[in-house]
Amino acid sequence: MSDPASSTHTPGRIEAALRAKRATGQKCLVPYITGGLGDDWLASLSAVIDGGADACEIGIPFSDPVMDGPVIQQANDIALGAGVTPQTIASDLRGFESPIPLATMTYYNIAYRMGHERFANMLNDAGISGSILPDIQMDESTDWIETANANGIENVLFAAPTSPDDRLARTGQMARGFVYAVGLLGITGERDALAASAIEIARRAKEHTDLPVLVGVGIGSPEQAVEACSVADGVIIGSTVVRRLVEGNHSVAERADSVRELISEYRTALDDAFPAA
Amino acid sequence: MTMTDPGPSGRFGEFGGRFVPETLVPACLELEHAFAEAWADPAFRGELDRLQREYTGRPNPLTDCPRFSEEFGFTLVMKREDLNHTGSHKINNVLGQALLAKRMGKTRLVAETGAGQHGVATATAAALMGMECMVYMGEVDMDRQELNVFRMKLLGAEVVPALSGSRTLKDAVNEAMRDWVATVEDSHYCLGSVMGPHPYPFMVREFHRVIGTEAREQCLERHGRNPDVVTACVGGGSNAAGIFSGFVDTDAELVGIEPAGGAAVGDGIPGVVHGMLSYLKQDEFGQVLEAESISAGLDYPGVGPEHSHLASIGRARYEQVTDAEVIEAFQVLPRTEGIIPALECAHALAWMIRAKDELAGKLVLMNLSGRGDKDVTQMMGILEL
Numbered sequence: 001m002s003d004p005a006s007s008t009h010t011p012g013r014i015e016a017a018l019r020a021k022r023a024t025g026q027k028c029l030v031p032y033i034t035g036g037l038g039d040d041w042l043a044s045l046s047a048v049i050d051g052g053a054d055a056c057e058i059g060i061p062f063s064d065p066v067m068d069g070p071v072i073q074q075a076n077d078i079a080l081g082a083g084v085t086p087q088t089i090a091s092d093l094r095g096f097e098s099p100i101p102l103a104t105m106t107y108y109n110i111a112y113r114m115g116h117e118r119f120a121n122m123l124n125d126a127g128i129s130g131s132i133l134p135d136i137q138m139d140e141s142t143d144w145i146e147t148a149n150a151n152g153i154e155n156v157l158f159a160a161p162t163s164p165d166d167r168l169a170r171t172g173q174m175a176r177g178f179v180y181a182v183g184l185l186g187i188t189g190e191r192d193a194l195a196a197s198a199i200e201i202a203r204r205a206k207e208h209t210d211l212p213v214l215v216g217v218g219i220g221s222p223e224q225a226v227e228a229c230s231v232a233d234g235v236i237i238g239s240t241v242v243r244r245l246v247e248g249n250h251s252v253a254e255r256a257d258s259v260r261e262l263i264s265e266y267r268t269a270l271d272d273a274f275p276a277a
Numbered sequence: 278m279t280m281t282d283p284g285p286s287g288r289f290g291e292f293g294g295r296f297v298p299e300t301l302v303p304a305c306l307e308l309e310h311a312f313a314e315a316w317a318d319p320a321f322r323g324e325l326d327r328l329q330r331e332y333t334g335r336p337n338p339l340t341d342c343p344r345f346s347e348e349f350g351f352t353l354v355m356k357r358e359d360l361n362h363t364g365s366h367k368i369n370n371v372l373g374q375a376l377l378a379k380r381m382g383k384t385r386l387v388a389e390t391g392a393g394q395h396g397v398a399t400a401t402a403a404a405l406m407g408m409e410c411m412v413y414m415g416e417v418d419m420d421r422q423e424l425n426v427f428r429m430k431l432l433g434a435e436v437v438p439a440l441s442g443s444r445t446l447k448d449a450v451n452e453a454m455r456d457w458v459a460t461v462e463d464s465h466y467c468l469g470s471v472m473g474p475h476p477y478p479f480m481v482r483e484f485h486r487v488i489g490t491e492a493r494e495q496c497l498e499r500h501g502r503n504p505d506v507v508t509a510c511v512g513g514g515s516n517a518a519g520i521f522s523g524f525v526d527t528d529a530e531l532v533g534i535e536p537a538g539g540a541a542v543g544d545g546i547p548g549v550v551h552g553m554l555s556y557l558k559q560d561e562f563g564q565v566l567e568a569e570s571i572s573a574g575l576d577y578p579g580v581g582p583e584h585s586h587l588a589s590i591g592r593a594r595y596e597q598v599t600d601a602e603v604i605e606a607f608q609v610l611p612r613t614e615g616i617i618p619a620l621e622c623a624h625a626l627a628w629m630i631r632a633k634d635e636l637a638g639k640l641v642l643m644n645l646s647g648r649g650d651k652d653v654t655q656m657m658g659i660l661e662l
Contacts, residue, residue, distance in 0.1 A: 063442065063564040064550055066454045067298055073441055085562045108296060109549045113563030136549070137299045160300035162461060167302070182300055186459035 012154040013101040013129040014055055014177040018212040018234065021054050025277035027270045028178075028214060028234025029225075031241045031263055032057040032105060034075035035092075036084030040252040042096055044245055047256040049100055051263025057132060057236065058093070060086050060106035067134040069189030071239040075246050086110055086119075090126035103130030103156065103177065108144075116144050120151035130154040130177045138167075138174050145174060156180050159205040159213070161197040172209025181205045181232060183218040189239045190220025194227045202232035222269030229274060237266060279592055280482070280518075280525045280583065285309075287475020290589060292556075292582035295474040296549045304461045309476040311381050316483065321376065328372050332405070333362045335487065339495035340645075344613040349629065351636040354504070355616075355645040356492040356520060365619065365647030366488060366516045367398035371467060373484035375402035378465035385409040385464040389439075389453040391418055391446035391512065392574035392621065393425025394647055395469030400434035402467075410434035411464075413452040415445035418573040421655050443567035445576045446512070450551050470513025471581035474552030478581050482518040489523020492642060504642035508532040510624040511595065512539065512575035514584045516646035521593060529642075531593035533584060534624045536603070539568030541580035542588045542595040548579075555582040571600040571655075572620040574647075602627040604659060607649070619647030620655075 011019060018028045031048045035041065035058045048056050061076040061084055068076070086106075093102070104123060111119040111133065123131065131153055133141070138157050148155040154177030159168050161182060171179060183198035184191070198215050205213045215228040216236030225235045244258045287293045287309075295305055315321040329335040337360045342353040358366035378386060386403045388410070390396030396412040403410035412429055416438040419426050429436050439448040450473075457466040471478045471485075496504055507524045509517035511533035521531045535543055541556045548557035550565050558566040558578035570576040587593035598606075603620060606627035611617045618626060625643050629636060649656075 064447065064451050066451050066551075067458065069455075077441070080564065087562075109557075109559070109563040109565070111563075112547075112549050112554075113559065113561075134298055136296045137302045139302075140294055140296050158299040160298070160302075162300050162303045164303060167299070171299075184459075185300060185461060187455045 009176065012152060012176060014103060014154050015211065017054055017101050018178055022212055022233050025274060027229040027274045028054045028212060029263070029266055029270060030055045030057060030214060030234060030236045032059060032236060032238035033245065034059040034061060034072065034079055034242055035089035036061065036079045036082065037075050037245055042092060043252055043256045044259055047260040048263055049098065051260045052267035053100055053263055054234065055101045055103065057103050057105040058089065058128060060089055060104055060110055062107040062110060065107060067187055069187045069239060071243050071246065072188050075242045078246065086114065086122065090122050093126040093128065096127065098127060101130065102128045103132055103154070104128050105132040108133045108136040111144060116147040120147050120153050123153055124151060130156055132156045132180065134158065138171060149176070158182055159201055161185055161201045165208070168205055168208040172205070172211065175209070175211055178212040178214050179205050179209050180236065181213050181215045183215045183228065186218065188217050191218045192220065194219070194224040198228050199231050202228065206231070222266045225266055226269050226273040229270060279587065280522045283475065283479050287479065289583045289586035292554050292585040293475060293478055294554050295552065296554065297474045297552045298458060300458050301461060305474050305476070307381065311377060312476055312480045315377055315380060321380070325373055325376055329487065333368050333372065334360065336491045337361060339492060339499060342614050345610065348613060349633040351633065351638060352640045353629065353643060354496065354500070354640070355643050356488060358488060358516065358644060358646045359619065359648035363398045363401050364650065365394040365398070366485060366519060367395045367469060368401065369487055369519065370469070370481050370484040370515060371395070371398040371402045374465065374467045375406050375408065378467070379406055379408065381465065383463060383465040385411065385460065386467045387411050387453050387456045387460065387464050388467045388469060389413050389446065389449035390469060391449065391576055392572065392651060393418070393422040393429065394574060394651070396434070396436070397425050397428050397432070399467050400429045400432035403434060404432050411456060412436050413439050413449040413456070415439045415443070415449050417444040418446065422573055422651060424654060425651050445568070445573065447565065447568070447577055454551070470515040471518045471583060472513045472551060472553055472579060478553065478583055481515055482522060482583060485515055485519025486522045488516065488519035488644060489521065492520060493523040496642060500640055502640070503527045504529050505639040506530045506532060506636060506641045508534060508625045508629065508641065509644040509646065510534045510575060510621045511580060511584060512577045512621065514581040516644050518581060518583060520644040521587070525592065531587065532628070533593055533595045534628045535595055535597050536570035536572060536575045536624060537597040537599045538570045539575055539577055540597045541578060542584060543597050545578070550579060553582045555585045556580055571603055572624065574619070574621040575624065596628050598624050598627040598631070602631065606630055607656065608660070616645070617649035618645055619649050620652045622646055
């Protein structure tokens with residue numbers, strides 16, 4: 001086991017918020033929404049905040065989202081079709097005073113094409129303090145991590161059910177913000193039951209890091225979130241949120257209400273199961 | 278040294294690498310080690326050689342093309358990968374990967390396919406070795422390559438349409454990767470070209486090296502020298518990599534031919550998709566552009582990283598031909614040599630016809646990587662004979 005203290009760094013905004021939550025005995029809730037999904041997408045972000053999220057992932061849509069299932073693929077396509085770019089998302093966020101920290105979740109070519117330095121600047125400018133790039137593993141991330149660290153962007157890394165212990169240890173040391181424990185072998189999307197691998201990978205990841213460990217991919221209900229949090233410090237929910245944004249023909253207000261309600265359900269379930277000490 | 282082992286970083290110059298989700302890293306490492314071990318194992322090489330001889334029908338011939346040569350003023354010889362079992366070069370790679378997958382204890386092969394040639398080859402190898410097989414194919418390609426869809430099903434494979442994006446090869450790769458992420462413990466991703474994360478570009482090129490090795494010996498025997506020019510079509514670039522590898526250390530000029538609607542080397546800039554850093558057709562924001570080619574097998578916005586490297590160091594050059602030129606060229610070889618080429622190969626033919634003045638008097642080796650039977654239905658809708 002690595003010595004968690006060996007990854008000494010000053011916690012960024014995301015890590016600080018999640019650690020503070022953990023310190024109370026409560027669990028962290030981090031929803032994902034696709035940036036630019038509808039002209040009113042900031043209303044979705046506000047709904048996520050009002051529902052009680054601790055941080056929020058903002059997806060920058062990409063043409064080839066290989067880690068995403070049908071719901072988020074559809075959201076990507078809708079946003080791209082409407083002309084959404086990394087710059088329009090950043091520009092929409094400028095002036096949005098988010099009370100919770102934000103991380104972008106996108107694919108590496110977006111950052112590579114823009115250039116690491118410009119990408120980091122754009123995130124900072126938009127008030128986004130973290131990055132999550134699921135299609136590149138840590139060995140190909142070192143250049144970006146260096147730039148991210150230098151610019152105060154917390155780059156989240158992944159712990160997968162297939163990761164051996166030595167990689168989990170390096171993940172724990174190189175990650176910032178939190179460690180994203182991949183709940184199952186597969187792509188994003190809700191499943192009927194929580195995979196046994198979710199709890200197992202959360203447990204293994206926590207052996208190797210003192211950073212908050214959040215389980216994502218495959219969480220489909222508040223009950224599953226509670227189950228995952230028997231070990232994990234929190235959960236990430238994506239498809240279940242985005243489904244409410246892409247399905248049906250609802251008004252802006254109705255969609256926002258629906259998202260707020262969903263986040264509150266998760267919040268309540270987690271807080272009931274893990275109340276503040 | 279070019280076209281050798283790229284080492285653990287999987288880099289060809291600046292290109293290549295292993296840009297995959299963390300979930301897939303252990304599988305890529307396992308594959309890298311298993312391939313290195315198998316490739317050094319005489320028993321594995323012997324078994325692959327035996328299959329190539331007794332099943333694929335290797336060595337396939339080198340064919341002189343006297344009437345074509347006379348018409349265009351240079352000497353064309355063709356390496357006949359179209360005569361392999363299943364009708365293209367794809368079987369070379371697939372038999373290697375299927376043997377390797379079996380050796381690794383995998384029970385299921387996952388593949389993407391464009392024109393269906395790689396899908397058919399994978400389904401064939403799966404049947405031969407008693408493995409399950411799942412092939413992802415763009416919905417558009419399933420329509421234009423109906424025959425190959427039927428062949429795959431007949432061979433016992435499940436063919437799943439890729440319904441996202443351009444519904445062609447790029448999207449089939451996305452779906453195959455999504456499958457692999459979920460099934461990595463018992464499945465091997467049998468990637469069909471010299472692309473993807475390390476070790477695929479290296480390993481697939483090695484499995485196709487036999488094309489260049491045979492062609493070099495045959496050319497020496499027949500013509501007493503190496504060719505002046507070696508040419509092949511390039512989508513992902515596996516058949517070109519195979520034949521180039523036999524001549525990269527000679528004075529032969531290496532020319533890869535891309536479709537004008539999917540010219541990653543010609544029109545792309547470096548980018549990262551499908552596990553590799555390589556030339557990629559993309560917009561100013563990094564969104565991958567959809568390729569548009571008459572040939573389903575070349576309808577891909579990226580290219581194998583080793584081709585990006587060969588282009589950047591000037592060892593190979595990459596030219597483009599239009600669909601219209603390809604349709605013309607497709608008809609020339611049947612008329613002059615009695616050989617119907619795959620639409621993919623018609624790209625190399627189209628370039629040679631256009632470049633005949635530059636090629637005048639030269640000995641030109643082309644890789645005829647596949648036969649055109651699969652394209653007949655599509656061409657019946659285009660040509661009036």
